[in-house]
Amino acid sequence: MDEKLNADIMDKLTKVCLCKGIPRSSIKKAILEGADTLEKVQRKTGAGSGGCGGKRCTPKILELLEQHNNGEW
Numbered sequence: 240m241d242e243k244l245n246a247d248i249m250d251k252l253t254k255v256c257l258c259k260g261i262p263r264s265s266i267k268k269a270i271l272e273g274a275d276t277l278e279k280v281q282r283k284t285g286a287g288s289g290g291c292g293g294k295r296c297t298p299k300i301l302e303l304l305e306q307h308n309n310g311e312w
């Protein structure tokens with residue numbers, strides 16, 4: 240399978256915010272649309288507003304922001 244397509248599918252299947260069921264694809268889309276801080280990503284996607292208060296998804300969002308800053312995707 241095409242590597243990019245495979246990565247896109249994984250992004251849709253992988254939940255970053257488990258409480259709100261928000262996939263990695265939505266977080267990446269928000270970042271690509273200009274959300275360049277944790278707060279902006281949270282506001283745009285709703286991530287972090289679930290039962291755990293962002294305890295589980297915050298590190299993953301920060302990692303995605305850092306990867307994007309480093310030009311990894």
Ligand code: FES
Pocket residue numbers: 255256257258259286287288289290291292293294295296297
């Ligand atoms: S995993 Fe995102 S608020 Fe709980």
